Amino acid sequence: MRTGKISENILSRSVIKPIKHKNREFIITGASLGSDASVTACKEVISQASAGLMFGNDVSWFDSEMFQFDIKRAFYNAMNNVAAECGNPYAITVNLVLPKKTQEQDIKNLMRYLSGLCQSEGIEIAGGDTEVTNNVLAPIVNITAIGTYLPDEFGNGKKMAQEDMDIVMAGEIALSGTAALVLLKYDELRKRFSEGYLNLALQTVESMSSVRASILACEYGVRIMHDLSRGGIYGGLWELSEKTGLGVIAELDRILVRQETIEMCENYGLNPYKMLSNGAVLMVTKDGEGLKEYLNENHVKSHIIGKLKNNNDKALIKNDEKRYIEAPRGDEIYRVC
Numbered sequence: 001m002r003t004g005k006i007s008e009n010i011l012s013r014s015v016i017k018p019i020k021h022k023n024r025e026f027i028i029t030g031a032s033l034g035s036d037a038s039v040t041a042c043k044e045v046i047s048q049a050s051a052g053l054m055f056g057n058d059v060s061w062f063d064s065e066m067f068q069f070d071i072k073r074a075f076y077n078a079m080n081n082v083a084a085e086c087g088n089p090y091a092i093t094v095n096l097v098l099p100k101k102t103q104e105q106d107i108k109n110l111m112r113y114l115s116g117l118c119q120s121e122g123i124e125i126a127g128g129d130t131e132v133t134n135n136v137l138a139p140i141v142n143i144t145a146i147g148t149y150l151p152d153e154f155g156n157g158k159k160m161a162q163e164d165m166d167i168v169m170a171g172e173i174a175l176s177g178t179a180a181l182v183l184l185k186y187d188e189l190r191k192r193f194s195e196g197y198l199n200l201a202l203q204t205v206e207s208m209s210s211v212r213a214s215i216l217a218c219e220y221g222v223r224i225m226h227d228l229s230r231g232g233i234y235g236g237l238w239e240l241s242e243k244t245g246l247g248v249i250a251e252l253d254r255i256l257v258r259q260e261t262i263e264m265c266e267n268y269g270l271n272p273y274k275m276l277s278n279g280a281v282l283m284v285t286k287d288g289e290g291l292k293e294y295l296n297e298n299h300v301k302s303h304i305i306g307k308l309k310n311n312n313d314k315a316l317i318k319n320d321e322k323r324y325i326e327a328p329r330g331d332e333i334y335r336v337c
Helices: 008-016 065-084 106-119 173-183 188-189 195-207 211-220 233-242 259-268 288-297
Strands: 027-029 038-040 045-052 086-099 124-132 140-149 166-170 222-227 247-251 283-287 303-310 314-317 321-324
Touching: 008 038, 027 086, 038 314, 045 065, 045 086, 045 288, 065 086, 065 140, 065 173, 065 222, 065 283, 086 106, 086 211, 106 124, 166 211, 166 233, 166 288, 173 188, 173 195, 173 259, 195 259, 211 222, 211 283, 211 288, 222 233, 233 247, 233 314, 259 314, 288 303
Parallel strands: 086 124, 247 314
Antiparallel strands: 027 038, 038 045, 045 140, 086 140, 166 283, 166 303, 222 283, 247 303, 314 321
16 A cells, blocks of 8 residues: 555545444544534544655654654644544644653653643643554554533534535645655755755644634534545545535635745645645635634634535646546655655
């Protein structure tokens, strides 16, 4: 199999389909295509993400900037997923699977870093598990985020979605993908770009959270959202279509992407629209203009990028030409890992 997130087809037939037992008395929405998190009858929202799986093990992991980046990416991936299902995150649990070479100080440093992330977001580490094994070469960090479901009643995306509802995107695409690319290929990129330009690109790691944007949208009345942390905007639009049961059409020129992202992706032949996009989220509403204005008033960049359609199309418009989006097959960043 290819490295990275498995394809939509394999996910559907070999992960989702074998799950036979469903208890809707306790789990309102469980594992399904396009779902960001599970919502329970107790009004809790739960999601999970992992760090340590994306990049090679030929670095000094515990001391590396790349490892800290990957932990931060996974932390906000889990948090953003909870918020995209109208949850307000309040805690995480942490599962550590560590190689035998791990030292106690390594664990302490790792947990201090995670604790600092939690403190900055005002959430608690509620528990977890720590294991050392010969079966991994580098540490794996599994983060489960837990939040409180904010609306009074659960909103089913497929029942609420209607044709011509607006698709609003908050944030900019490929920010975390850009940072990952710079961290992975800094020495190579330094031959083409200035140090200041690369440092500007690295500042995108400060924009990984879409929690506030999603909560603001929920307060505005939005009940259908999708986090773009993995797979980029192309994958996100496809999964939004699965989540709503409708087609999607978006205008490529309305999707916010930074110039440094475009230039660095061009250097490696990567598609920025398929890159890690922590901090960006899609929102579906009847009142796209009102939502956009509300978010922008609250200092959240947002644009109307498209609409839902009563068909099965997943399409983009550029220069009046329609092109169709392929099913997601993993993030572009894996092509250079």
